[in-house]
Amino acid sequence: MMVLALVIGVATMSFKMASSSQVFHYTDTADPGNFANPANWEPGGVTGGCTPGETYPCEITVEDQQDLITQLDGKDNEDVLIMADNTRD
DSSP states (O other): OHHHHHHHHHHHHHSOOOOOOEEEEEOSOOOTTGGGOGGGEEESOOTTOOOEEEEEEEEEEESSHHHHHHHHTTOOHHHHHHHSSEEEO
16 A cells, blocks of 8 residues: 555656746836836737837736736846847837
8 A cells, every 4th residue: 555655656746737827018118117017017918919129028928926026026127128028119
């Protein structure tokens, strides 16, 4: 019985837990500090995709809303542009 429990435990641990991710898109202006304000990000990608450019962040992929808040904390606009999945004008 102990061997069966050990085999089940090892088999269960060998499977990697699936991680989830969520895309958020930026909805505000380029004013200083606005890129790092979580209130300026909406869940979901941009309909039709992002028009390439360098002025605004477009989308960012994180685990969830709380992870978005954590990732943006203490960042300035330049930092957020660097960490964004893509940018737009």
